[in-house]
Amino acid sequence: MLQTISLVVVVLATVAGVALFARGASSIVRQVRVGRPAPGRLSPAGRRARTLVREVLGHGHFRQRPAVRAAHWLVMVSFPLLFLTLVTGYGQVVDPAFALPLLGHLPPWEWLVEAFAWLGLAGIVLLTGVRLRRRPRAGEPLPERRRSRFFGSTRWQAYFVEAVIAVVVVCVLALRVLEYAYYAGEPDLAQLATPLHFPLTAWLGEPLVGTGQAALADAITVVSAVKIVVSMSWMVVIGLQPSMGVAWHRFLAVVNVYARREPDGGPALGPAQPLLVGGAPLDVAALDDLPEDATLGVGHVEEFTWKGLLDFSTCTECGRCQDQCPAWNTGKPLSPKLFTLALRDHASAAAPFLRAAAPASGRPATSDAAPTAASPEEIGAAALAGRDGFRPHSGDVLGALSEAGATGPGGVSAVPSDLVPDVIDPDVLWACTTCGACVHQCPVDIEHVDHILDLRRHEVLMASAFPAELGGMFRKLESKGNPWGLAPRKRLEWAKGLPFDVPVVGADVESAAEVDYLFWVGCAGAFEDRARRTTRAVAELLHTAEVSFAVLGDSETCTGDPARRSGNELLFQMLAAQNVETLAEVGARRIVVTCAHCFNTLAREYPQLGGHYEVVHHTQLLDRLVREGRLTPVAPAAGEASRTVTYHDPCYLGRHNQVYAPPRELLGAVPGLSLTEMPRSGETAMCCGGGGGRVWMEETVGTRISSARAGEAAATGATAVATACPFCTTMLSDGAAANGDDVEVLDVAQLLLAAVRRGDPAPAD
Numbered sequence: 001m002l003q004t005i006s007l008v009v010v011v012l013a014t015v016a017g018v019a020l021f022a023r024g025a026s027s028i029v030r031q032v033r034v035g036r037p038a039p040g041r042l043s044p045a046g047r048r049a050r051t052l053v054r055e056v057l058g059h060g061h062f063r064q065r066p067a068v069r070a071a072h073w074l075v076m077v078s079f080p081l082l083f084l085t086l087v088t089g090y091g092q093v094v095d096p097a098f099a100l101p102l103l104g105h106l107p108p109w110e111w112l113v114e115a116f117a118w119l120g121l122a123g124i125v126l127l128t129g130v131r132l133r134r135r136p137r138a139g140e141p142l143p144e145r146r147r148s149r150f151f152g153s154t155r156w157q158a159y160f161v162e163a164v165i166a167v168v169v170v171c172v173l174a175l176r177v178l179e180y181a182y183y184a185g186e187p188d189l190a191q192l193a194t195p196l197h198f199p200l201t202a203w204l205g206e207p208l209v210g211t212g213q214a215a216l217a218d219a220i221t222v223v224s225a226v227k228i229v230v231s232m233s234w235m236v237v238i239g240l241q242p243s244m245g246v247a248w249h250r251f252l253a254v255v256n257v258y259a260r261r262e263p264d265g266g267p268a269l270g271p272a273q274p275l276l277v278g279g280a281p282l283d284v285a286a287l288d289d290l291p292e293d294a295t296l297g298v299g300h301v302e303e304f305t306w307k308g309l310l311d312f313s314t315c316t317e318c319g320r321c322q323d324q325c326p327a328w329n330t331g332k333p334l335s336p337k338l339f340t341l342a343l344r345d346h347a348s349a350a351a352p353f354l355r356a357a358a359p360a361s362g363r364p365a366t367s368d369a370a371p372t373a374a375s376p377e378e379i380g381a382a383a384l385a386g387r388d389g390f391r392p393h394s395g396d397v398l399g400a401l402s403e404a405g406a407t408g409p410g411g412v413s414a415v416p417s418d419l420v421p422d423v424i425d426p427d428v429l430w431a432c433t434t435c436g437a438c439v440h441q442c443p444v445d446i447e448h449v450d451h452i453l454d455l456r457r458h459e460v461l462m463a464s465a466f467p468a469e470l471g472g473m474f475r476k477l478e479s480k481g482n483p484w485g486l487a488p489r490k491r492l493e494w495a496k497g498l499p500f501d502v503p504v505v506g507a508d509v510e511s512a513a514e515v516d517y518l519f520w521v522g523c524a525g526a527f528e529d530r531a532r533r534t535t536r537a538v539a540e541l542l543h544t545a546e547v548s549f550a551v552l553g554d555s556e557t558c559t560g561d562p563a564r565r566s567g568n569e570l571l572f573q574m575l576a577a578q579n580v581e582t583l584a585e586v587g588a589r590r591i592v593v594t595c596a597h598c599f600n601t602l603a604r605e606y607p608q609l610g611g612h613y614e615v616v617h618h619t620q621l622l623d624r625l626v627r628e629g630r631l632t633p634v635a636p637a638a639g640e641a642s643r644t645v646t647y648h649d650p651c652y653l654g655r656h657n658q659v660y661a662p663p664r665e666l667l668g669a670v671p672g673l674s675l676t677e678m679p680r681s682g683e684t685a686m687c688c689g690g691g692g693g694r695v696w697m698e699e700t701v702g703t704r705i706s707s708a709r710a711g712e713a714a715a716t717g718a719t720a721v722a723t724a725c726p727f728c729t730t731m732l733s734d735g736a737a738a739n740g741d742d743v744e745v746l747d748v749a750q751l752l753l754a755a756v757r758r759g760d761p762a763p764a765d
């Protein structure tokens with residue numbers, strides 16, 4: 001009787017679980033298919049598959065948290081292994097002695113099951129403990145709750161998933177214990193009741209031997225049924241909640257990591273992606289030929305690619321991105337997690353409307369497709385039929401969005417609408433420094449920076465809606481070729497007074513091929529007083545090391561980085577095309593730069609326009625020159641105090657381009673300097689607040705990022721902050737001044753030059 005009831009319950013639970021799981025999966029697939037094509041995201045298959053295996057098995061994103069890495073890895077591996085125990089469970093509901101054919105009593109399999117059940121249990125207990133310890137606590141003031149990476153994550157979903165895993169592994173272990181005792185009482189199975197077959201559960205099963213075969217058989221039936229029903233309840237719940245990333249990421253992350261931007265691994269950082277129109281990069285020369293209804297950037301959810309929509313569905317709500325975001329940590333409304341969740345919930349809610357509006361082809365109606373013939377009533381009726389069964393907008397997400405000031409005027413829109421401001425508030429969109437900390441942290445390879453950039457492109461190019469300060473910067477770039485709006489003839493003023501000539505290509509040397517390096521000065525390096533000191537220091541060091549170089553003088557214009565990061569792709573394309581042409585005319589092959597943004601643009605983005613150069617950052621070149629003995633830093637004179645410095649990693653040098661060691665090696669090579677690291681350094685360094693065009697915008701909400709970072713530097717006790725980007729120098733100097741911190745902000749090159757000059761004094765600045 002017990003077996004019959006259990007069997008009926010198990011069958012009903014399985015039918016419901018499988019049906020709703022399939023419905024949820026199909027809903028996600030249809031939601032993702034609303035997106036535009038994502039060319040190149042599925043090939044080359046071999047390289048992508050290798051990266052996927054490496055990423056999934058290596059769990060590289062967790063390397064800064066070894067305990068969580070181990071726990072998550074164990075839970076992940078336990079899942080497919082213990083799935084087979086679920087299959088066994090179906091057999092055990094009717095026959096307590098059931099075992100999988102061939103595999104069931106094979107000792108290695110039994111060892112694996114028992115080991116991973118115990119380890120999986122330990123893993124899930126640890127993960128739950130971390131979540132509980134770091135949870136935002138009700139009643140605490142908002143600033144305190146914002147410090148939790150789980151602020152805004154849907155609590156019940158996470159606890160539900162963790163509880164299901166815990167119950168299932170406990171059932172697996174309980175079954176092993178009961179099987180041991182049951183086998184011991186069955187003459188033809190007794191030889192299996194040994195530690196060889198039950199290596200980690202025999203000790204618990206032994207006291208139960210002799211309990212009574214009928215009772216043990218009933219217990220096996222009940223525990224098997226519980227295991228199956230609990231597993232199926234998970235399938236039912238996630239089937240009803242296609243936006244439940246904390247559960248679905250188990251499957252979606254595999255596809256998302258496979259379709260990542262960089263097939264060989266590495267985060268979606270460095271170069272911005274070309275602006276796609278109709279699946280192909282925008283051809284600025286053919287702007288006039290664009291269809292009238294073409295959209296630039298992403299203004300509506302269906303204008304994301306399918307990979308973008310998959311990103312949103314894959315988010316596990318772990319909050320690692322939020323934990324690292326400089327905007328969030330200084331009180332801005334931007335959290336990369338909440339940004340992702342707002343888009344996920346909006347996509348989930350709007351997808352049925354969009355599919356109902358799809359033309360007969362089956363593709364959703366987008367601005368690139370023919371308009372639909374469906375009436376608003378038909379669209380509404382189809383959506384309200386709730387055929388996807390989605391339950392968008394968890395209270396935790398909406399509450400956090402609202403508390404952070406991150407929702408648009410009407411909250412997160414549940415019908416197709418303008419993403420800005422109906423889903424993403426402008427203050428959220430423009431708060432991003434594009435530092436890449438979120439992308440770098442995300443364990444499932446979500447590409448936040450690319451999505452933010454696509455929204456900005458739409459705001460600038462289609463809606464003409466952007467912070468007023470950017471308008472001035474755009475105009476100066478257009479008219480003068482630099483964001484300060486200064487006359488190009490002033491580009492050489494930095495070189496006045498140097499005790500050697502700085503040759504200009506086209507005037508003093510015919511071609512860049514005649515010198516070792518073309519020195520790309522950059523706008524800050526040419527016009528901004530503090531950056532000019534770095535430019536002069538680098539020029540003097542190159543001269544001392546007998547490295548020949550020349551500059552472009554007034555033929556250099558801004559690389560276009562501030563325009564591109566601010567969404568003005570057309571202006572970027574114009575400036576970049578001009579520079580690529582100039583560099584081709586002068587025969588530039590090897591370029592040295594002092595600005596991390598110029599470095600990224602010249603090395604990683606100009607290839608998109610056909611400009612291919614060997615670009616080195618000055619810290620890389622100077623490091624090599626010191627190692628080759630061509631520059632010799634000298635110790636301070638006796639009695640002169642040694643100095644403690646801390647190094648701030650510029651985001652576009654570090655996270656975006658993985659240049660971490662050369663600046664540190666250089667500092668290490670300077671006698672009399674001792675380097676002390678800030679708690680957040682290297683891959684986890686905090687941004688100075690100047691990237692993403694933010695240096696040109698007012699920062700009126702929360703604490704200034706530059707002040708927060710300068711404060712971190714001062715807290716190390718260092719008397720100087722060394723950095724390697726003119727924008728970082730400016731931001732951190734301003735931040736330190738605002739804090740009243742007695743800490744000097746210098747480029748690494750300035751510190752090196754001071755030490756080299758000790759051996760060969762030269763005129764001071």
Ligand code: SF4
Pocket residue numbers: 321324325326327328334335336431432433434435436437438439448449
């Ligand atoms: S790029 Fe930086 S500032 Fe922008 S959302 Fe990510 S972590 Fe925040």
Ligand code: SF4
Pocket residue numbers: 314315316317318319320321322336337340438441442443444445446
């Ligand atoms: S790190 Fe990635 S998965 Fe985690 S909350 Fe952020 S976007 Fe989601």
